[in-house]
Amino acid sequence: MKLAIEFSGSFPRDEAVSNLHSLRKSGDIDERTFLEKIIAKELKLVGSLDSLGFSLFTDGMLWADDILNPVASLSGAEAGGLVRFFDNNFFVRAPIVKKEISFIEGNALEAYAKFLKAFPEERRAKLKAPIPGPVTLVHFSQNSHYSSHAELLNAWGKKFLIPLVEKLKSMGFSSFEVHEPSIVSKAISQELKEEGGKLLGEIFDSFSGNRFLLMTYFSASLVDAKHLSYAIRENSILGIDLFTPSGWRLVKSLSEKWASRIYLGSLNSRSPIPERSSKLRGWVERAEELGFSEVFMGNNAPMDFVPPRWAMGKLRKLSRSVLSKKR
């Protein structure tokens, strides 16, 4: 069995990064200087991850407020009011959909592009571009244009995500990370989740040479196995949050549905306390027993819910705990 560690989504902002955001907001630094300085911070972060043995990582998304944040500049949907991001004391801005969704080359692309360029070419394959999933986009949209959820889903998938991935691919990304917590959320109907699973499968099929990590988090239930199974492809890996009561049951069920690779959300991003090494190693064994040929271990969700020092502590612990056991 192949075992690797992987960092997903956002890394919490430290004091310096937070100051850069304040300076940009107050107009004391311009967009270009902001991005330059942020990217220097991101390079430092991924440098640490790289040396800890992480095989894949994002840029830490230090430039974005949250996973939905780049959407406004890239889709023409307006950034609306604050809405709670699941059951966390963390809020995102809802995309307001008043007209046809389309992909536009907005300024968020700059952040992706500049980071990629700043990274040594021979190691670019380790970078993942994080994007939101279609069901999550529907979940958070305030839609007054499309007449049904199905239409809205389709629009987010085909008019926005496919061209976005195409663009990011042309810029040099080969790996993608789709944040799709809503596909396991109890707040979403079974029909929409099923349609979402099928749509994700289609999206993955359109980019057969690229790797897609489908990140689900904060919830898991056996009923979701069906929707998720549509997204099991040669080039996809499903990410399951092990800190939800049915996490492992869902992992087991996916192993029975022919998933040969799995991403285990093994670091609880909602607690500062590092996971025990024995627990992390036990999970590797459990995944091996289930017959997975490739296992990726990483944080279960964006890491904004713990301060940076604690987040790094957890990532270090993961590296120490499981990489020494690698065979």
Next chain:
Amino acid sequence: MKEIELPILPISVIGSYPKPKWLREAIRARAEGKIDEAHMEEAYNDAVSSVVREQELLGVDIPSDGEMRREEMVEYFAERIEGFKFFGKVRVWGNNYFRKPGIVGPLKWRGPMTVEEFKFLRSVSTSPAVKVPITGPYTIADWSYIIYYKSKEEATFEIAKIINRELKALEEAGANFVQVDEPALTTHPEEMEWAVEAINEAVRGLNIKVGLHVCYSDYRILKPYYDKLKVSQFALEFANRGFSDLEVIRGLNVELGFGVVDVHNRFVESPEAVEAAILKVLNYVKPECLYINPDCGLKLLPRKIAREKLRSIKIGTERVRKKLNEKGIIKTYLKSEVNCS
């Protein structure tokens, strides 16, 4: 409880008010050790005097101290209850943070946390009633890492006992209106049952007016618990949702504190908009059971905008009062027990 007369549709605030710029500078100077404790205390007192006066001049019938001494609603209590430790700053949205506490040991009440706040507010306010907001047990637990206790439920009930002691200390000091703030209440619907019990535990045995503030939440989840919660007022946010879900307050058998201006938006609502909102809600609530307030704490707004919003509230409310006065509905009373069915 002594009967206190109020004009019909009493105007109140939720709690926080923008801090004067000089106060923020003083807080920074204090953190850097440039001014001493006594100076800081004087600055806090001056700030409270000034924002209480400001609220009163703008027509607020029941002012608060603007939470001048509090940085953040959970932080303030976590700093003062034994058993908490701070882990660092965690982002809430955009570039806004709070210092996230964790419960790392048995929780204990160290002594009054808000009584001095109340006493000073009482001494500078000329209003017959003032409001003291206090963060509820569920929100304190939900926004903290639970490390020492086995469950969030266990921690919440421990905090409820502490809040209950605090509220009793406030009552003893002469407070007549306290408001439990529970913005997190509806975030985990499966926990509502015990969360409501914990709030009731926190307000048990009080003979003063107790309100409950819940904001940016799905009120459909709160609705089944209207009668179970032992409070006499629900202060809810409605401007943020464009006054669209008013149907949800049907079945509320206590008073409504009605949010008429949005606190996350710098656009100042007109007095006409406030008037229209109040007239609309009067289709659902008796005038004797209606208080008027902003959606939530005003602290994130520039002070000038907060002032203008309160002015709109006053003018809009006055217009409705006039209509009610013509029907002989002129005053109401601050009550710890109400019947609004």
